[in-house]
Every structure is written in C-alpha cells, then in structure tokens.
Amino acid sequence: MPSFNTAVSRAALMLCGGLLAAACATSATAPPKEALPPPLPKDAVLPEIPQDIPPAPAPANQAALPHVVLMSMGGTIASRASTRLNITNYGGKEVQRVDPQDWVHDLPELGNIARVTTEDFRPPVDRPSGPETFEDLEMVAKRLNQLAQDPTVDGVVVTHGTNTMTEVAYYMDLVVKTHKPIVFVGSQRPWTGLSGDGPLNLYNAVRVAASKDAWDKGVLHCMNQNINAARDVMKTSAYRVQTFRGPDAGALGFADPDKVVFYREPVRRHTYQSEFAGFDYTSVPAVEVAYGYEEAPGYLIDAMVEHGAKGIVIDGTGAGSATTSQTEAIKRAQAKGVVFVMTTRTRSGRVQDTPRRRESHIVAGDDLQPEKARLLLQLALTKTTDLNEIKRIFDEY
Amino acid sequence: MIHPFKLLLGACLAWTLAAPAGAADLPKVKLFTTGGTIQSRASNRDKMMEYTDGRKVEPQELLDALPELKAIADMSYLEISNVGTPHLHNTEQQLRLAKAINEWLARPEAAGAVVTHGTAMLEETAYYLNLVVKSDKPVVVVGSMHPWSAISRDGPMNLYNAVRVAADPGARGQGVMVLLNDEIDAARDVTKNNTYRVDTFVSRDLGPLGYADSDRIVFYRHSLKRNTAHSEFDVSNLSTLPKVDIVYAYQEADRAPIDALVKAGAKGIVLDDNADGFPAATKAGQAKGVVFVQSDRKGSGRVMLSDKAAAKGLVTADDLNAQKSRILLRLALTKTRDPKEIQRMFNEY
Numbered sequence: 102m103p104s105f106n107t108a109v110s111r112a113a114l115m116l117c118g119g120l121l122a123a124a125c126a127t128s129a130t131a132p133p134k135e136a137l138p139p140p141l142p143k144d145a146v147l148p149e150i151p152q153d154i155p156p157a158p159a160p161a162n163q164a165a166l167p168h169v170v171l172m173s174m175g176g177t178i179a180s181r182a183s184t185r186l187n188i189t190n191y192g193g194k195e196v197q198r199v200d201p202q203d204w205v206h207d208l209p210e211l212g213n214i215a216r217v218t219t220e221d222f223r224p225p226v227d228r229p230s231g232p233e234t235f236e237d238l239e240m241v242a243k244r245l246n247q248l249a250q251d252p253t254v255d256g257v258v259v260t261h262g263t264n265t266m267t268e269v270a271y272y273m274d275l276v277v278k279t280h281k282p283i284v285f286v287g288s289q290r291p292w293t294g295l296s297g298d299g300p301l302n303l304y305n306a307v308r309v310a311a312s313k314d315a316w317d318k319g320v321l322h323c324m325n326q327n328i329n330a331a332r333d334v335m336k337t338s339a340y341r342v343q344t345f346r347g348p349d350a351g352a353l354g355f356a357d358p359d360k361v362v363f364y365r366e367p368v369r370r371h372t373y374q375s376e377f378a379g380f381d382y383t384s385v386p387a388v389e390v391a392y393g394y395e396e397a398p399g400y401l402i403d404a405m406v407e408h409g410a411k412g413i414v415i416d417g418t419g420a421g422s423a424t425t426s427q428t429e430a431i432k433r434a435q436a437k438g439v440v441f442v443m444t445t446r447t448r449s450g451r452v453q454d455t456p457r458r459r460e461s462h463i464v465a466g467d468d469l470q471p472e473k474a475r476l477l478l479q480l481a482l483t484k485t486t487d488l489n490e491i492k493r494i495f496d497e498y
Numbered sequence: 499m500i501h502p503f504k505l506l507l508g509a510c511l512a513w514t515l516a517a518p519a520g521a522a523d524l525p526k527v528k529l530f531t532t533g534g535t536i537q538s539r540a541s542n543r544d545k546m547m548e549y550t551d552g553r554k555v556e557p558q559e560l561l562d563a564l565p566e567l568k569a570i571a572d573m574s575y576l577e578i579s580n581v582g583t584p585h586l587h588n589t590e591q592q593l594r595l596a597k598a599i600n601e602w603l604a605r606p607e608a609a610g611a612v613v614t615h616g617t618a619m620l621e622e623t624a625y626y627l628n629l630v631v632k633s634d635k636p637v638v639v640v641g642s643m644h645p646w647s648a649i650s651r652d653g654p655m656n657l658y659n660a661v662r663v664a665a666d667p668g669a670r671g672q673g674v675m676v677l678l679n680d681e682i683d684a685a686r687d688v689t690k691n692n693t694y695r696v697d698t699f700v701s702r703d704l705g706p707l708g709y710a711d712s713d714r715i716v717f718y719r720h721s722l723k724r725n726t727a728h729s730e731f732d733v734s735n736l737s738t739l740p741k742v743d744i745v746y747a748y749q750e751a752d753r754a755p756i757d758a759l760v761k762a763g764a765k766g767i768v769l770d771d772n773a774d775g776f777p778a779a780t781k782a783g784q785a786k787g788v789v790f791v792q793s794d795r796k797g798s799g800r801v802m803l804s805d806k807a808a809a810k811g812l813v814t815a816d817d818l819n820a821q822k823s824r825i826l827l828r829l830a831l832t833k834t835r836d837p838k839e840i841q842r843m844f845n846e847y
Contacts (some may be wrong), residue, residue, distance in 0.1 A: 357802060453713040
C-alpha cells in the first residue's frame with residue numbers, strides 16, 4: 102500500500118471521498134455503481150474462514166433462491182487490520198476496507214441461501230462508519246423504500262458500525278414502508294480479526310433476510326445468532342460479541358443452525374404500520390439529548406435552545422427526574438415552544454405518564470433509549486407540536 | 499393471530515376503563531385459588547421460609563385485603579385447593595382447574611381469569627393452561643415469593659396487577675400469562691430463575707411480553723406460538739393424562755432410571771440432556787412404545803431439529819425446558835404416539 106502520510110495524498114483521498122459521496126447522493130433512484138475493488142496486497146490478512154475446508158455445494162436450483170440485497174454502510178464488519186490480533190485499532194487510511202463484493206467472494210455460502218446483489222453506501226474512506234449526517238441516513242432510507250417496492254427484491258441486509266447501528270435501524274423502522282425483512286448486521290471484530298464474528302453474522306443476517314417468516318416484523322437486527330427488534334435492541338458491551346440485546350424485551354427469534362425461527366413479534370407500530378413511513382424527509386427539526394446526574398446544570402439546555410433545538414430529550418435519573426437547575430431551564434425553553442421528552446438513564450424500565458409529569462408538560466419516553474426517543478421526537482415534530490399528539494406517538498411507537 | 503393495532507386499541511380502552519364505574523359496568527374477573535406462598539401465613543412477619551405455621555389465606559380474605567380491586571373489576575372466586583406447589587402435582591386437580599376456567603370463560607359476561615399458585619411449579623400449570631384453555635380471554639397466573647404475612651410482601655401488588663391484566667381487553671389473545679413483580683410473561687417462555695428473590699420469574703431469551711405499570715398495562719411483544727383458542731388440545735372429557743417423567747443427565751448418569759420408568763408404565767420420557775447410558779435404554783423403551791423427547795439442561799437456547807435424532811425416533815424439545823416438555827408430551831400423547839406428529843407439536847407450541 103502506498104503511504105498516505107503526505108498532504109497531497111490526503112487531499113486526493115478527500116477528493117475521492119467527496120466524489121463517492123456525490124455519486125451516492127445522485128443515485129437515489131438507482132443503486133450506486135460498483136467500481137471493482139483494487140486487489141489486496143499479497144500479505145493481507147484473510148478473514149476467519151477456514152480455507153482448508155470446502156464451502157457447502159450450491160443447491161440445485163440457485164435461480165429460485167430469494168433475492169437479497171446486501172447493502173454496506175460500512176462498519177467494523179467492513180474493516181481490515183494488518184494483523185489478526187488487532188481487534189481494536191483496525192481500519193484507518195493505510196488499510197484497505199472490505200468492499201461489498203469481497204464479502205460475496207470470501208463467503209460463497211451466501212450464494213447457497215440467496216441471490217445476493219451488493220450496494221455500496223459506505224461513508225467516504227476518510228470518515229468512519231457511524232456518526233453519519235441526516236443526509237446520509239435519508240439517502241439510505243430513500244433507497245430502502247425503493248427496494249421495499251421492488252418486486253424483484255425479497256429482503257435487504259444492511260451492515261453498519263455497531264456503535265450507532267441501533268438508532269439507524271430504529272430510524273429505518275419508522276420511515277421505511279416495508280413488509281419485507283430489513284436486517285441490520287455488524288461485527289465486534291474486524292473482518293480480519295482472529296475468531297472474527299463477522300462472517301457468521303453476515304451469513305445469518307442473509308438467512309434471516311431470505312426467510313419468509315421474517316416478513317412483517319419491522320426492521321430487524323441479527324448478530325450472535327439473536328434476532329432482535331430494532332426498537333428494543335441496544336449495544337450493552339463495548340467489546341464482547343454478545344453485545345446486542347434488549348434490556349427488557351428480549352429476542353424475537355434466532356438464526357440457529359437448523360433454521361431461522363421466530364417466537365415473538367413486536368406489538369409497537371413499525372414500518373408498514375408507521376405514519377412516518379414512505380415519505381422523503383429533506384430535514385427534520387433539531388432535537389438534542391441532555392444527560393441527568395447530580396447537579397446537572399440547566400445552562401446546557403439553554404445552550405441547546407439557543408442553537409435552535411426544537412425538542413430536547415432529558416435522559417433523567419431513576420424513573421425520569423431532572424435536577425432543579427434543569428427543571429428551571431426546561432420551563433424557560435417550554436416558554437419558547439421547545440418540546441421535552443423524558444427517558445431514564447437506568448435503560449431498563451419505563452418512564453411513565455404520571456400526573457406530575459403531565460403538569461410539567463413533559464412527554465414520557467416510555468422505555469425508549471434517549472437516542473431513539475430523539476429520532477422519534479424529530480419525526481413527531483415534522484407533523485405536530487401538540488403535546489397530546491406527541492404523547493400518543495410515544496405510546497404507539 | 500391478533501393484530502398489533504387491536505392490542506393497542508385494547509390498551510387504550512383499558513386506560514379509560516380505569517375510571518371509576520359502577521360494579522355492574524366493570525369487567526367480570528374470577529379468581530381461581532389453588533394456594534401457594536401467596537395464600538400462606540407464618541407465625542412471624544420476618545419469616546420468609548418454612549411459613550406453613552400460620553392459618554392459610556382464604557380466597558375471600560385475598561379479595562377483602564384489596565378494596566382497590568373494586569375500581570377495576572367485578573370479582574368472584576372459586577377455590578380449587580389451598581395447598582403449596584409440591585402437593586399440586588395432581589392430574590385430577592389440574593383437569594378440574596382447566597374445566598372450571600373453561601366453563602367460566604365460555605360465559606359471555608366473563609372478562610378474564612386469575613389463578614393463584616405456588617411459585618415452584620407455577621410455570622408448569624401456566625403452560626398446561628396455555629395449551630388447554632379454550633378462549634382468547636386473558637388468563638393470568640399469579641403467586642408471590644414472600645408469604646402474605648411477611649413485611650414487604652409482594653403478594654398484594656402481584657394480585658392487584660394480575661386482576662388489572664385479566665380485566666384488560668388489550669391482554670386478549672396473548673395466551674396464558676404469568677404476573678409477578680410487575681412483569682407480564684408468556685406462560686410458555688417463563689421460568690423460575692431464583693429460589694427467593696422477588697424478580698425470580700424471567701423469560702431467559704425472549705423477555706417479558708409487557709408490564710403492569712402504574713400508568714397502564716403495556717405490551718411490547720406478541721407470542722407467535724400456538725396457544726389457548728388456537729390449541730388443538732382438549733382435556734374437557736379426560737379423567738387422567740398419560741404418565742410422562744423426566745430423567746436428568748450428568749456425568750456417568752446411569753440408564754437405570756429410564757429402565758425403571760419404562761417398567762413403571764411411563765408413556766413418555768423427557769431426557770434432560772444426554773449421557774452414555776441413555777441411547778441403549780431409549781431404544782429399549784421405544785421398542786415398548788414409549789415416546790422420548792430430548793430437552794437440554796442448560797436453561798436457555800434450543801435443541802435443534804436434527805435428521806439424526808429424527809431417524810432415531812427422538813423428538814427434540816426446541817427451547818422448552820424439561821418440565822414444560824413433559825406437559826406438552828402428556829397432552830401430545832392424548833392425540834398420537836407418532837414421533838413425527840409429536841415433533842410437529844413441539845415445533846408449533
């Protein structure tokens with residue numbers, strides 16, 4: 102690999118990134134063009150896929166398999182490192198990323214369960230997957246809405262960095278009008294990591310997306326063999342492979358060796374039942390999150406309002422409490438029309454609609470994590486600023 | 499399959515119903531009492547174990563202690579028994595309980611049923627009812643970890659919440675539910691997880707269906723497994739159920755218990771995990787017409803469908819634990835002894 106440590110190559114990279122972003126931005130009606138990935142260097146680390154064991158033979162009628170679109174938003178699962186033991190500082194400009202076609206090449210087994218086509222929605226090379234802009238999210242949402250309408254497509258798998266993937270999945274759960282499965286997947290270890298979890302996670306995600314039983318269940322998340330609902334799943338461990346679970350509501354089903362099996366379906370409104378689904382959003386109102394702790398100051402809330410926040414989620418203590426200073430700032434902000442939602446930093450359990458909360462005109466965030474309450478409030482605020490109506494929305498979604 | 503919106507609508511309805519109304523307008527809920535810790539008194543308030551030295555709590559005393567129930571339901575009761583769990587291990591009583599609940603729920607005015615039960619084997623009775631109750635009206639099985647006489651007893655709140663759920667139209671179609679510690683669990687998936695704590699009932703992989711919180715009864719999940727109104731099992735004309743027992747596996751586990759059970763006339767045996775001596779004993783038992791189900795002692799995860807097991811005529815238990823596999827196998831054996839057909843039932847229930 103050439104060195105990227107010169108200002109010139111960095112500028113060139115940024116230009117490439119810009120071009121890629123531009124290419125994605127103009128491709129809302131067609132999948133982004135896949136340029137052939139450059140060949141890997143000879144000493145590149147291979148993924149955790151034993152090369153001395155052959156893949157299972159292909160089934161007789163491959164053409165009859167469901168069509169699954171494998172969409173890359175990047176992530177650890179799309180990252181390489183220069184040694185197998187590097188499972189924390191992988192990626193970076195010097196190391197080539199995993200292109201979507203690399204997955205298909207490395208895992209021919211994917212072709213045994215579905216006709217897989219790939220689409221590339223990765224961020225530019227100089228930006229990690231994860232904190233994408235609203236425009237990035239909307240670009241993907243638009244494409245997912247198209248794929249939902251496309252009769253030749255049976256399911257979609259989306260890869261994403263694990264840090265923020267549950268919010269992205271929940272956003273899609275609210276705005277994509279689909280009966281088909283959309284399955285988010287990632288990995289805790291890079292594609293090159295020793296005992297990397299990526300290959301099996303990807304394989305299982307494609308199995309779920311190809312499963313008829315996965316229809317009508319909202320946006321799904323599948324890692325570590327567990328199938329979870331986008332709304333309820335959260336990342337609970339920084340490095341372990343069993344990181345994704347619901348703090349209360351558990352798995353919907355499992356991608357087990359014998360079959361993909363479902364035990365539960367979500368009751369809250371999602372995808373095809375969502376009043377927010379199927380529209381293009383060019384922008385949504387700014388909503389911020391303020392954390393609760395002893396002596397948490399109100400001036401952070403004032404600052405958010407000053408910067409144009411139309412809604413604020415307070416991630417309160419216990420059953421959903423704010424400090425005195427926060428409470429005063431909330432009143433100041435409410436006078437300016439800012440809408441408040443209360444979640445709880447305990448993560449497990451619900452914030453309830455109590456009489457005192459009603460008196461203080463704060464919407465109960467139910468059991469939503471604050472980052473998800475933020476997205477729901479943003480979408481709610483595109484429709485209304487009426488508190489009763491926003492309460493209804495938080496009760497139903 | 500009940501549509502999610504129907505559940506939501508139900509939840510909203512229940513909310514408005516919480517407003518005071520005349521008893522005649524309130525949903526009619528019947529309490530079926532069988533006993534357990536929730537109906538036990540000890541000689542001292544701090545006695546949390548061996549609390550059989552006080553007078554049992556009568557059904558009317560349960561209702562009298564909770565005047566708050568008058569605002570949410572029109573209550574009646576039927577006493578089935580007043581015994582702790584170990585003594586409830588009685589097929590005649592289980593059949594009587596199911597018949598009584600079915601008779602009640604068949605009445606158009608009935609809204610739901612609550613069953614008190616000792617916690618040690620509550621999950622088994624709940625799952626049994628989940629398979630034989632012929633109605634989609636809510637049935638809630640409730641117990642407590644602390645006796646009725648204890649300081650910080652959990653019984654009253656559990657009972658109050660159980661009635662709220664049973665009176666809630668939003669709880670229809672959720673199968674039989676278990677309520678302790680504010681949590682609404684599916685009878686199929688819940689298990690007792692701790693010997694003494696109040697948060698003992700958990701559904702290890704799948705989590706609760708919802709909560710009985712102060713503001714409302716709220717559901718997040720709907721079970722996809724067949725139950726109650728959608729179940730093919732019917733015990734209304736039965737006077738007994740086939741004998742099914744469980745053999746636990748461990749290092750060097752002997753085949754003797756399997757042989758002994760076959761000899762004693764077991765129609766089915768659940769093997770909780772596997773040991774060296776089991777396959778030969780299983781084969782011998784199968785030759786005498788005994789049906790074997792393979793479960794797993796780890797407490798979470800599934801026993802996979804395997805061609806190898808199927809070829810041996812073994813039924814795999816999916817993620818049912820041994821005690822629930824036993825209940826399903828008993829009911830399955832009222833219909834068939836064909837392992838293939840029984841495997842279908844284990845896949846569907």
